[in-house]
Amino acid sequence: MAILDLDLAPTTPPAHACGDDDHRLQRPQRHGKQQDLVGEKDDDLNLSKGVRHLCERGAITRLPARYVLPPSQRPAPTASLSSTACRLPVIDLARLKNKKSGGGDHGDRAAALAELDAACRDYGFFQVVNHGVEEAHSVFDVARRFFDLPSAQRSRYASSDIRAPVRYGTSFNQRNDGVLCWRDFLKIVVDDDKAAASSSSAAWPDAPVDLREVVAAYARATRRLFRELMDATLEALLGVGGHHDKNKKKMILEEGSSQMLVVNCYPACPEPDLTLGMPPHSDYGLLTVLLQDQVKGLEIWHEGRWVLVDPIPGALLVNIGDHFEIFSNGRYKSVLHRVRVNSARSRISLASLHSLPPDRVIAPAPELVNDMNPRRYMDTDFEAFLRHIASAEGNHKSFLHSRRIPEPSSSVRQ
Numbered sequence: 001m002a003i004l005d006l007d008l009a010p011t012t013p014p015a016h017a018c019g020d021d022d023h024r025l026q027r028p029q030r031h032g033k034q035q036d037l038v039g040e041k042d043d044d045l046n047l048s049k050g051v052r053h054l055c056e057r058g059a060i061t062r063l064p065a066r067y068v069l070p071p072s073q074r075p076a077p078t079a080s081l082s083s084t085a086c087r088l089p090v091i092d093l094a095r096l097k098n099k100k101s102g103g104g105d106h107g108d109r110a111a112a113l114a115e116l117d118a119a120c121r122d123y124g125f126f127q128v129v130n131h132g133v134e135e136a137h138s139v140f141d142v143a144r145r146f147f148d149l150p151s152a153q154r155s156r157y158a159s160s161d162i163r164a165p166v167r168y169g170t171s172f173n174q175r176n177d178g179v180l181c182w183r184d185f186l187k188i189v190v191d192d193d194k195a196a197a198s199s200s201s202a203a204w205p206d207a208p209v210d211l212r213e214v215v216a217a218y219a220r221a222t223r224r225l226f227r228e229l230m231d232a233t234l235e236a237l238l239g240v241g242g243h244h245d246k247n248k249k250k251m252i253l254e255e256g257s258s259q260m261l262v263v264n265c266y267p268a269c270p271e272p273d274l275t276l277g278m279p280p281h282s283d284y285g286l287l288t289v290l291l292q293d294q295v296k297g298l299e300i301w302h303e304g305r306w307v308l309v310d311p312i313p314g315a316l317l318v319n320i321g322d323h324f325e326i327f328s329n330g331r332y333k334s335v336l337h338r339v340r341v342n343s344a345r346s347r348i349s350l351a352s353l354h355s356l357p358p359d360r361v362i363a364p365a366p367e368l369v370n371d372m373n374p375r376r377y378m379d380t381d382f383e384a385f386l387r388h389i390a391s392a393e394g395n396h397k398s399f400l401h402s403r404r405i406p407e408p409s410s411s412v413r414q
């Protein structure tokens with residue numbers, strides 16, 4: 001079953017982080033003489049073909065006006081970045097799997113679970129090492145070769161149909177973005193465990209020739225990792241035994257899951273401090289597994305400011321999505337993140353978004369709701385997410401925010 005490919009919930013950073021919250025509706029002004037390579041006339045047509053296409057037409061020395069953010073929404077100047085770099089908590093999957101491999105130190109596994117729990121609560125993000133995803137190198141390589149294909153070949157997969165199983169596009173939400181993002185993408189829906197080998201992969205790009213095989217193998221490996229991480233995070237969240245185990249099993253095994261791969265390409269940008277590769281957003285699903293190269297760019301909202309993630313070579317980055325925040329009744333955080341670009345190097349990342357099947361209702365786990373911790377979110381499903389982003393609110397208000405139940409002042413949990 002194909003899921004919709006709206007992987008990213010457009011959300012609003014805290015007002016003090018990015019200023020006004022309707023930036024997607026604004027058309028930017030740029031003062032001074034416009035020296036963009038792209039003239040006003042053919043602007044929209046060319047920009048709709050994406051950033052790579054724009055760069056391939058000739059050297060760009062100034063950022064076209066459509067990409068220029070209002071000053072209050074621009075990232076901090078590149079020069080100040082080193083002071084805000086952040087090494088996220090590191091989770092060693094081998095320690096979490098100790099119990100299952102029959103050997104090992106159970107005390108160490110308990111400590112690893114506690115570290116995982118703290119990372120999900122305090123950051124909403126962590127880096128995983130010893131993850132066993134050996135396909136990372138080859139999928140990066142094929143992603144790079146895909147974006148190196150001539151524009152006409154990549155554009156064969158361009159579609160305005162948000163339900164298309166494969167879609168090549170640009171910006172964040174191209175139809176609504178007043179200011180465009182400096183990013184092109186290829187989105188691929190992975191129907192189920194067999195997807196790679198069979199039917200849905202027939203719609204996937206047939207160039208480079210090894211793309212289907214490599215992407216399929218990577219999709220299987222990340223799906224396996226997703227299940228292992230869900231297993232551990234649910235144990236950290238709910239504990240083990242009885243009702244908890246049933247709830248846990250239901251979440252990760254019986255109900256199935258949906259997966260979408262998003263390959264992001266952020267070409268080198270002539271004026272990186274004026275724009276973003278992706279605006280602040282959270283991911284709608286349970287967990288996202290992100291593969292990034294060593295070019296820094298991802299920033300997360302942490303303790304009231306944007307911090308730049310310092311990638312560990314070989315590690316995968318994982319973040320909590322909106323559905324998991326709801327299921328955990330707010331204990332785990334679906335955190336805003338955004339992507340900045342740079343003038344020296346292009347950057348590639350690959351996000352694997354894992355969620356429940358689209359028709360599955362998600363609600364706070366009953367064992368996490370009590371008098372001290374009242375229910376904080378309404379039930380929701382993927383359709384509610386779609387209705388939200390199609391509505392007027394969808395352009396400037398977080399989906400998660402729309403699902404919140406106001407807290408009675410006397411029982412606010414700390």
Ligand SMILES: O=C(O)CCC(=O)C(=O)O
Pocket residue numbers: 008262264278283290292297298337338339348349350351
């Ligand atoms: O490119 C990145 O580092 C992050 C991408 C991202 O946030 C996403 O695909 O949701």
